[in-house]
Amino acid sequence: MKATRRALLATPLAAPALAQAPWPNRTIRFIVPFAPGGPVEIPARFIAEQLAPILGQAVIVEARPGAGGALGIQAVVQANDPHTLLVTTSAVAVLPALVRDPGFDPLRDLTPITLVTDGAMVILARPDTAIRDLDDLLAQARAAPGRISYGSSGAGSTTHLGGALLCSMAGIELLHVPYRGAAQAVNALYAGDTALMVTGLGEAMPHLREGRLRALAVTSAARVPLLPAVPAAAERVPGYAITIWYAMLGPRGTPPEVVARIAAAVAPLRDGSALAARMAAAGIELLLDGPGPLAARLAREVPRWKQVAAAAGIRAE
Structure with missing residues (x-):
């Protein structure tokens, strides 16, 4: 009887010791x-x-x-x-x-x-289009609301919202075309299915180094060291900034x-x-x-x- 009583009394005391096992104690x-x-x-x-x-x-x-x-x-x-x-x-x-x-x-x-x-995104166009820079984009979008399309890596992605935020803050309307990933969005841009795309700087750099695409603006609050000649969109749309983190x-x-x-x-x-x-x-x-x-x-x-x-x-x- 005494042994049983000692066991019962000991049980509540063991649980907190297990709960307080040092972290980490497994994978x-x-x-x-x-x-x-x-x-x-x-x-x-x-x-x-x-x-x-x-x-x-x-x-x-x-x-x-x-x-x-x-x-x-x-x-x-x-x-x-x-x-x-x-x-x-x-x-x-x-x-x-x-x-x-x-x-x-x-x-x-x-x-x-x-x-x-934390990394900037970049707004891209083909070198052979009439949209040469961000000023061109804003002017043409205001002249033809909803006619200029941009691709993203998916509906609701940060690349989608980068374009949506630009539209909201700049007072323009762009046509969003979602794709299943950045690779498909790039292919669509090359094929002429879209006029622009928004993607992460890391994904964009190989295409920019080869001269196959043109950077219109980066989406960070300031210019980035890898593309010092490319303006931040905030230089034309004050307060605009969005990054992928x-x-x-x-x-x-x-x-x-x-x-x-x-x-x-x-x-x-x-x-x-x-x-x-x-x-x-x-x-x-x-x-x-x-x-x-x-x-x-x-x-x-x-x-x-x-x-x-x-x-x-x-x-x-």
């Missing part, structure tokens, strides 16, 4: 909510390789595509485990503007860990000490790493600046994209 998963081989996998895999020896656990990258990124984000939210983390694009801030119920609230259900990268987040309730440990472990990669060099060659800034800037960006951009979608007539599905 860490980075969920990338897009198809395998996409650009966000590059920093995700590099960071995973760097973190594994520091944390003393395997770190694996798992693609979980579907619903424009919503399925992978939902998987992290539902796991509710700081061993399952999200490495995603700015889609995490955009989806609530495009999907009536994406299955998550980025401001409520996710814990910011760090911004990973990647970020790492945990589920709601991720302990602050876990966030701090990851952020401190990845911060040294900013300077002199192979990842920093690879990103710089594509015109992309490697940030890794901790949870504060990411939390601030989400707080700005979640409501902003709802406003842009409403102004562009993009309805939540």
Whole structure:
């Protein structure tokens, strides 16, 4: 009887000890909510390789595509485990503007860990068109509303919203043509199916270096070092700025000490790493600046994209 009583008394004391096991105590998963081989996998895999020896656990990258990124984000939210983390694009801030119920609230259900990268997009045209620069584009779009088409990597993508934001802020109307990825949008531009396209600077650079496409403007607030002669759209449309950013987040309730440990472990990669060099060659800034800037960006951009979608007539599905 006494032995049984001692066992019963000991049971409640064991549970908290298990709950407080040090992190990490098993394999860490980075969920990338897009198809395998996409650009966000590059920093995700590099960071995973760097973190594994520091944390003393395997770190694996798992693609979980579907619903424009919503399925992978939902998987992290539902796991509710700081061993399952999200490495995603700015889609995490955009989806609530495009999907009536994406299955998550980025401001409520996710814990910011760090911004990973930030990069400009570029507005492209063929060299043989009459649209020579951004002034031409704005003038022709005002003269013929809805007649000039632009391609993007998909409806609701950041490249789509880059064009939609330009239309809203410049008071013009362009015809949006969505494609299933940047490669298809480029092919359509070459074929003359569209007059323009908006894409990430990294995807655009090979075509620009070969002289096969012309850059009309970059979408960052200022000019970028890779294309110093190309104006920022903000030089003609004050206040215009949109970039493609990647970020790492945990589920709601991720302990602050876990966030701090990851952020401190990845911060040294900013300077002199192979990842920093690879990103710089594509015109992309490697940030890794901790949870504060990411939390601030989400707080700005979640409501902003709802406003842009409403102004562009993009309805939540």
